[in-house]
Every structure is written in structure tokens, then in C-alpha cells.
Amino acid sequence: MARKASENKDGRxxxxxxxxxxxxxxxxxTVSRILSGTYPAAPATRSKVxxxxxxxxxxxxxxxxxxxxxxxxxxxxxVNSVISPxxxxxxxxxxxxxxxDGRLCQIGTSGGDAERELAMVQFMREQHPEAVILxxxxxxxxxxxxxxxxxxxxxxxxxxxxxxxGRPPLGPDAPAVVVEYDNTGGAFAATSHLLSNGHKxxxxxxxxxxxxxxxxxxxxxxxxxxxxxxxxxPGLEVDGTFERYEGYRMMQARLSAGPPDFxxxxxxxxxxxxxxxxxxxxxxxxxPSDISLIGFDDLxxxxxxxxxxxxxxxxxxxxxSVRLALEHARNGGPPPHTTLGAHLVIxxxxxxxxxx
Amino acid sequence: MARKASENKDGRxxxxxxxxxxxxxxxxxTVSRILSGTYPAAPATRSKVxxxxxxxxxxxxxxxxxxxxxxxxxxxxxVNSVISPxxxxxxxxxxxxxxxDGRLCQIGTSGGDAERELAMVQFMREQHPEAVILxxxxxxxxxxxxxxxxxxxxxxxxxxxxxxxGRPPLGPDAPAVVVEYDNTGGAFAATSHLLSNGHKxxxxxxxxxxxxxxxxxxxxxxxxxxxxxxxxxPGLEVDGTFERYEGYRMMQARLSAGPPDFxxxxxxxxxxxxxxxxxxxxxxxxxPSDISLIGFDDLxxxxxxxxxxxxxxxxxxxxxSVRLALEHARNGGPPPHTTLGAHLVIxxxxxxxxxx
Numbered sequence: 064m065a066r067k068a069s070e071n072k073d074g075r076x077x078x079x080x081x082x083x084x085x086x087x088x089x090x091x092x093t094v095s096r097i098l099s100g101t102y103p104a105a106p107a108t109r110s111k112v113x114x115x116x117x118x119x120x121x122x123x124x125x126x127x128x129x130x131x132x133x134x135x136x137x138x139x140x141x142v143n144s145v146i147s148p149x150x151x152x153x154x155x156x157x158x159x160x161x162x163x164d165g166r167l168c169q170i171g172t173s174g175g176d177a178e179r180e181l182a183m184v185q186f187m188r189e190q191h192p193e194a195v196i197l198x199x200x201x202x203x204x205x206x207x208x209x210x211x212x213x214x215x216x217x218x219x220x221x222x223x224x225x226x227x228x229g230r231p232p233l234g235p236d237a238p239a240v241v242v243e244y245d246n247t248g249g250a251f252a253a254t255s256h257l258l259s260n261g262h263k264x265x266x267x268x269x270x271x272x273x274x275x276x277x278x279x280x281x282x283x284x285x286x287x288x289x290x291x292x293x294x295x296x297p298g299l300e301v302d303g304t305f306e307r308y309e310g311y312r313m314m315q316a317r318l319s320a321g322p323p324d325f326x327x328x329x330x331x332x333x334x335x336x337x338x339x340x341x342x343x344x345x346x347x348x349x350x351p352s353d354i355s356l357i358g359f360d361d362l363x364x365x366x367x368x369x370x371x372x373x374x375x376x377x378x379x380x381x382x383x384s385v386r387l388a389l390e391h392a393r394n395g396g397p398p399p400h401t402t403l404g405a406h407l408v409i410x411x412x413x414x415x416x417x418x419x
Numbered sequence: 420m421a422r423k424a425s426e427n428k429d430g431r432x433x434x435x436x437x438x439x440x441x442x443x444x445x446x447x448x449t450v451s452r453i454l455s456g457t458y459p460a461a462p463a464t465r466s467k468v469x470x471x472x473x474x475x476x477x478x479x480x481x482x483x484x485x486x487x488x489x490x491x492x493x494x495x496x497x498v499n500s501v502i503s504p505x506x507x508x509x510x511x512x513x514x515x516x517x518x519x520d521g522r523l524c525q526i527g528t529s530g531g532d533a534e535r536e537l538a539m540v541q542f543m544r545e546q547h548p549e550a551v552i553l554x555x556x557x558x559x560x561x562x563x564x565x566x567x568x569x570x571x572x573x574x575x576x577x578x579x580x581x582x583x584x585g586r587p588p589l590g591p592d593a594p595a596v597v598v599e600y601d602n603t604g605g606a607f608a609a610t611s612h613l614l615s616n617g618h619k620x621x622x623x624x625x626x627x628x629x630x631x632x633x634x635x636x637x638x639x640x641x642x643x644x645x646x647x648x649x650x651x652x653p654g655l656e657v658d659g660t661f662e663r664y665e666g667y668r669m670m671q672a673r674l675s676a677g678p679p680d681f682x683x684x685x686x687x688x689x690x691x692x693x694x695x696x697x698x699x700x701x702x703x704x705x706x707p708s709d710i711s712l713i714g715f716d717d718l719x720x721x722x723x724x725x726x727x728x729x730x731x732x733x734x735x736x737x738x739x740s741v742r743l744a745l746e747h748a749r750n751g752g753p754p755p756h757t758t759l760g761a762h763l764v765i766x767x768x769x770x771x772x773x774x775x
Contacts, residue, residue: 135542145526146511148719151501158501158528162535167542170501170526172514179518186491186523189546307719337723363504363663364720367693 087115137167138385139187140196143175147305148362149332149377153198153228156381164389166193175200177210184214188223194240194388196226196381200276200305203231215239224391224398228384231275232400240391241400242384246276249373249405250283251290253329253357256371256407258291261416262327262355267300268313268339269331277305280331280359299325303335310338318346326416327355333365333372340368351414361408369411376403443471493523494741495543496552499531503661504718505688505733509554509584512737520745522549531556533566540570544577550596550744552582552737556632556661559587571595580747580754584740587631588756596747597756598740602632605729605761606639607646609685609713612727612763614647617772618683618711623656624669624695625687633661636687636715655681659691666694674702682772683711689721689728696724707770717764725767732759 084091093104094112104112138161142150154170161168169190171183184195195218201207215225215237226240233239257265267284271277281300288295301317303309310330317323330336336358343354350356358365358372365372380403387399440447449460450468460468494517498506510526517524525546527539540551551574557563571581571593582596589595613621623640627633637656644651657673659665666686673679686692692714699710706712714721714728721728736759743755 135538137542144511145501145507145514146504148502151507155500155502155528158530162530167538168528169542170528172511172524172526174514174518182491182523186493186525186546190542337720340723364693364723367696367720368723 083112083115087111135167136165137161137169137190137192138194138196138388139169139171139190139192140198140381140384141171141173141180141183141187142198143173143200145170145172148334149360150198152362152377153381153384156378156383157196157385158381159378160382160385164385166385177207181210184218188218188221191221192223193392194224194226194385196228196384196388197230198228198380199230200274201230202273203275204273208233211239212237224388226384226388228380229276235397238398240384240387240398242380242387243400243402244375244380245402245405246279247283247286249359249375249407250280250329250331251287252283252405252407253359253373254284254287255291256409257327257329257355257357257413258287258293260327260355260413263293264296264325264327265299266317266325266328267331268303268310268328269305269335270300270302271304277331284329305332305334307334307338310335310340311342312338314339314342315345318342318348323348323354325354327357327413330356330358333358333360333362333370336370336372337364337368340370351412355413357413365408365410371410371412372408373405374408375405379403439468439471443467491523491546492521493517493525493546493548494550494552494744495525495527495546495548496554496737496740497527497529497536497539497543498554499556500528501526504690505716506554508718508733509737509740512734512739513552513741514737515734516738516741520741522741533563537566540574544574544579547577548579549748550580550582550741552584552740552744553586554584554736555586556630557586558629559631560629564589567595568593580744582740582744584736585632591753594754596740596743596754598736598743599756599758600731600736601758601761602635603639603642605715605731605763606636606685606687607643608639608761608763609715609729610640610643611647612765613683613685613711613713613769614643614649616683616711616769619649620652620681620683621655622673622681622684623687624659624666624684625661625691626656626658627660633687640685661688661690663690663694666691666696667698668694670695670698671701674698674704679704679710681710683713683769686712686714689714689716689718689726692726692728693720693724696726707768711769713769721764721766727766727768728764729761730764731761735759 081091084094087094089108089112138157140154140157142154145151145154158168169187171187173180173183187195211233218225219238224240226242228242229244232241254265267281269277270281285295301313303313328339330339336356340350340356343350348354358370361372361374383401383403391398437447440450445464445468494513496510496513498510501507501510514524525543527543529536529539543551567589574581575594580596582598584598585600588597610621623637625633626637641651657669659669684695686695692712696706696712699706704710712726714726717728717730739757739759747754
């Protein structure tokens with residue numbers, strides 16, 4: 064099983080760091096520091112070394128293994144899916160901040176499946192990332208909290224840290240950085256905007272009891288109704304997930320059942336709003352003159368369909384996750400916990416109710 | 420530097436495979452095969468083992484290192500960016516097919532930068548993926564070809580393979596799997612559709628000489644003009660990249676310079692079309708009654724803005740990349756090269772020219 068450091072598993076000879084240094088015309092120490100990603104090298108020097116590495120087909124990894132503690136620095140992020148604009152933009156923010164801080168970024172997907180998430184965490188941990196960022200909507204039951212707590216401790220034990228991004232905190236004992244955004248505040252603002260325009264029968268599209276993101280948004284919806292003294296009708300809350308086809312399905316089913324018993328709809332994200340809009344149009348209902356519509360996210364296609372929605376700082380969530388994790392690595396102390404704000408973006412999909 | 424297999428770099432004791440097996444009540448060999456990802460285990464057995472692994476905080480990697488050749492199987496993909504719907508959908512296809520084949524999938528981004536792409540290839544290669552899939556538009560100069568050829572050989576030397584997805588082939592000597600899609604055929608179909616509707620002055624939005632994807636699409640545009648006997652006016656070709664704001668910028672500049680000298684526009688992708696549409700609307704021009712518009716991709720927001728466009732099978736590109744790479748790993752022989760087709764999707768953004 065033992066293998067010489069200069070051979071890979073097929074017994075093929077690996078280029079040595081000395082050869083790279085000679086080819087680049089710099090010292091071995093310089094190559095080492097540049098490859099470890101911690102050295103603020105002159106661009107020309109860095110460029111020479113990287114070219115030599117490339118020409119000699121040098122695997123930085125083998126070098127890193129031979130020099131304890133100089134593994135290439137990286138950040139790992141795991142999202143449910145990359146085709147969701149929300150997750151893609153958070154991942155983009157992580158990528159951007161990681162690059163600015165001289166880190167590589169690897170992205171994994173879980174499909175929302177806990178077993179695959181575990182496999183990804185273990186797989187990514189092999190490369191000793193400084194942080195593993197987990198993003199997104201979860202069923203925050205006890206099993207979830209226990210699993211996250213294990214991740215947090217297991218990562219802390221190897222000098223890495225868990226970041227929960229858009230996920231609920233675990234409590235004081237788990238060493239996890241938490242970056243949340245204000246789902247409830249944003250949903251309160253969206254619903255209040257409809258109420259201020261005279262709407263009282265407001266459909267909520269995308270309820271999913273037990274899941275953190277829809278639960279937080281429906282709490283804002285109900286809170287706004289209560290604050291405006293408008294009765295809460297559970298019959299106006301429609302169950303569904305956060306995809307466009309789900310928005311279409313929910314609205315389609317509602318309109319097929321009879322004439323609309325609502326004057327406005329609050330879609331729990333923009334994808335749902337886009338699907339609901341298509342169903343409304345197919346039923347000959349105009350937005351906003353017949354039905355007002357509001358979304359959540361301010362991501363494509365919100366601007367293209369002139370959708371009033373709630374902006375939340377997706378890329379900033381990713382960037383903040385990286386910044387706080389690296390700060391915590393430098394400074395120690397209790398892991399930081401922050402919440403980013405959301406605000407309303409007014410476009411053309413909401414009209415006031417005019418008394419008949 | 421030498422470290423006992425049962426300790427990690429902080430000297431903390433690692434769980435052994437024997438402890439996992441005991442806890443799960445199965446043999447060491449069963450744990451080994453399940454963790455290596457190659458064993459068609461009964462779900463209940465797999466579940467028991469994974470729970471034991473989790474409970475014992477067992478790092479599959481350490482196990483894999485101790486058992487030569489049983490590293491967890493994986494596929495790596497590198498895209499320019501995950502916020503482009505095209506790249507996100509290709510990555511999703513890779514992810515889906517990898518999961519079906521029992522592989523983990525890691526995603527890296529390059530930002531279109533060759534040096535970062537190199538760093539990502541080296542970083543990902545440390546985990547011995549069976550394939551490294553590189554996706555997307557490049558400046559296919561000699562330097563590119565030489566770099567890809569080095570990647571192909573370097574990966575082949577460690578039993579992995581390079582897949583060029585939506586990138587041009589390298590020639591017979593480089594061991595790279597190639598999965599292309601029919602950019603030129605799709606652009607020919609889109610332009611022909613406008614020409615068949617009587618349009619002769621057709622703006623092309625998104626020229627970028629030297630880059631493979633826009634070059635292939637503009638070739639289809641020019642080919643259709645020639646086939647229909649319509650003179651080619653280079654003044655109708657507008658330079659820009661594939662983002663929505665670029666589409667807005669290009670159309671905005673054109674309309675600000677004077678009344679439109681075209682009756683239709685072919686946007687090199689749907690993002691450009693969405694931005695161009697916004698500029699047209701802001702100038703009081705209606706689609707399709709004043710200006711016809713056609714895109715390329717059939718990705719969001721195409722359906723939401725009723726855009727006639729060219730469908731290409733984004734997820735299938737990703738899935739095919741994985742399938743062909745794994746087939747090649749099994750069967751050997753010359754690396755496969757395939758091209759997937761594209762077809763027109765008719766919506767409401769194109770109208771016929773009516774003689775005055």
C-alpha cells in the first residue's frame with residue numbers, strides 16, 4: 064500500500080517541486096507559497112510558476128501532501144439544485160468571495176436528500192475546505208438538528224466550519240456560522256403592499272408545513288393580515304413547492320374549480336408567480352386589472368414579466384457566508400449569526416381595488 | 420510527515436471500518452463495497468451502513484485511502500458560471516446522470532478564466548473523478564487546443580477522462596470525449612423562420628469573433644441568408660456577450676442611433692433576447708407587430724416572454740457527457756464524439772411582413 068511520494072497510483076512518475084522551481088527560475092519556497100495560495104506573489108512571478116506547473120503537468124496536490132499544511136485553500140458549498148435561480152445566485156456569491164480571498168470553490172448538490180447531503184459533506188471534507196456552506200430550505204425537525212450538529216462538530220474537529228445559509232440556527236452548543244435572510248419581514252411587506260391597495264382576499268401560493276422557508280413566508284403573510292385586521296381564511300392558502308410548474312398547477316386547479324374568490328395572489332417565490340401568471344393568462348384574466356400578483360426573490364424572470372416582488376440579497380448571502388466563516392477561522396470566539404434584510408420592488412403587477 | 424492511518428492531521432483518532440461494520444451488523448467487506456459506491460446493496464443494508472457511518476462520524480475517504488482503488492466514485496464538471504441557465508441545466512444533467520450511475524458530482528466554476536480552470540482541474544483531479552467535463556464557449560485558439568490536449572493526456576494518465584461538452588474537438592491524437600450540439604443548424608433554422616415570414620433586414624445580436632458558440636451561430640445566420648438569396652449586410656451584426664444586460668445595451672444603442680433599419684432580430688441566446696425585448700418596449704416598439712424577435716436556448720425566461728426560439732437539449736448534453744465517459748471507461752477504444760440536434764420552438768414573437 065505504501066507509495067513513494069514521487070509516484071502516483073499507477074506508478075507513473077510525478078513532477079517534483081524542484082523541477083517546477085527550476086523551470087520557473089524561482090526558489091522552491093516561492094513555488095510552495097504560491098501553490099498554497101497564501102502568498103501575495105507578484106503577478107509575473109505567479110504567472111511564471113503557474114506556467115511551469117502547467118507545462119510540467121505538476122499536480123499541486125502531490126506537492127501539498129508532501130508539505131504538511133499547505134493544501135490548496137478552498138470553500139465548499141452544497142445546494143439542493145443549481146437550476147434554481149436562488150441557489151445558483153447564492154453559489155455565485157460564494158464563488159466570487161472565495162476567489163477574491165484566493166480560495167477555490169467547489170459546489171455540490173444534494174437534490175434535497177439528506178443521505179446525498181451526507182455523502183457530499185464527507186466527499187468534500189476530503190479536500191479540507193475551510194468552510195462547508197449548506198444552503199436552503201429544510202424540514203427542520205429534530206433529526207435535521209441532530210444531523211447538522213454532528214456535521215458542525217465533525218468539521219470543527221478537522222479545523223473547518225459549518226455555515227448554515229438560509230437555514231435555522233442550531234442552538235448555542237453547535238459551532239455553526241449562521242447567515243439568514245428575513246423571509247418573514249419580506250413576506251409581511253409584500254402582503255401589506257396588497258392590503259394597502261385594498262385587497263382583502265389574498266391567495267397564498269406555496270404553503271409547505273414543516274419547511275423553514277415557506278413557513279417563514281406564510282408567517283409574514285398571516286402577520287400582515289392580523290396587523291391590518293383582515294380575517295385569516297386558511298382556504299386561501301394553497302400547498303405546493305417552489306417550482307414554476309407548481310405555480311401553474313396551483314393556480315390552474317384553483318381557477319378550474321370556479322370563478323376566482325380572491326383579488327390578489329402572493330406567490331412564495333418568483334418561480335411560482337411565473338407559473339401562476341401563465342395559468343391566469345390562459346383563463347383570460349389580466350394582471351393587474353383582474354388579479355394582482357406579487358412574488359418573492361426578485362430573480363429572473365421577475366423583471367421580464369413586470370412582477371412586483373421582494374428583493375433579497377442572494378449573492379450577498381453567499382459572500383457573507385464566506386466572509387464570516389473566514390473571520391471566524393481567524394478570530395475564533397462564538398460563531399457569528401447574522402440576518403440580511405429584504406425589501407419590496409415595485410413593478411406593474413399590483414393594482415388598487417376600486418370600489419364598485 | 421508520516422501519519423498513522425487511524426489519526427487525522429490533528430492527531431484525533433478516526434473511526435475504523437471495523438467499528439462501522441460492527442455497529443451496522445454487517446461484514447467489513449460489505450461496508451467497503453457500499454462505501455466504494457459500486458455495490459448494488461439492498462436499500463436496508465445500505466441504510467444501516469450509512470447510519471453507522473454517520474453516527475460514528477466515519478470519513479469514507481480515510482477508509483478509501485486504506486483500501487487501494489476503492490475511492491468513492493465521482494464525476495467533475497467545470498462551467499464558466501452557475502447563474503447562466505444554460506450552464507446550470509447542463510450541470511443538472513451531469514448531476515442527475517451521475518446520481519443514477521451511483522456517482523457523486525462536484526461542480527467547479529472558472530469564470531471563463533483559463534488559469535482558474537487549470538487550478539480547478541488540478542484541484543478536482545485530487546479526488547480521482549472518472550471524468551472531468553468542461554463545458555462551454557471558448558476562444559478556440561492554438562493555446563486553447565494545446566491546453567486541452569495537456570488536460571486530456573494528464574487525466575488519461577491517471578485513469579480519468581476529459582469530456583469537452585459544447586466545445587470543439589481537439590483532433591485524433593487527444594484522448595477526449597466530445598459532446599457537441601448543433602449551434603449552426605439551430606441558427607440556420609431560426610433565421611430561415613424569419614426569412615420565410617418575409618423578413619430581409621434581420622439584426623444579429625451577440626457576435627463575438629473567435630468564440631466558438633457565437634461563431635457557430637452566426638455561421639448559421641449567414642448560411643440561411645445565403646440559402647434564401649438575401650444579401651448579407653455586416654452592418655446588421657452587433658457585437659456583444661451572452662448576458663441579458665448586453666442584449667439591452669445592444670438594442671438600446673441601435674434604437675437610440677435612429678429609427679430601426681431592420682424588421683426582425685435574431686438574438687444569439689434567450690438572455691440577449693430578453694434584454695433586447697426590454698429596450699424595444701421602452702422605445703414603444705411592439706413585438707411582433709413592429710419588430711419580430713427570435714432567441715436561442717428555450718430556457719427561462721423564453722416561455723414567460725412568449726419568445727419563439729431554438730430548443731437545445733441542455734440537460735441531455737450533461738447526461739450524454741456522463742454516459743459516454745463511463746462507456747468509454749468500460750469499453751476503451753477511440754473516444755466517442757457525438758452531436759445533439761436542436762429544433763425550433765414556435766411561440767408568439769414572430770409575425771409575417773405584410774406588403775404595404
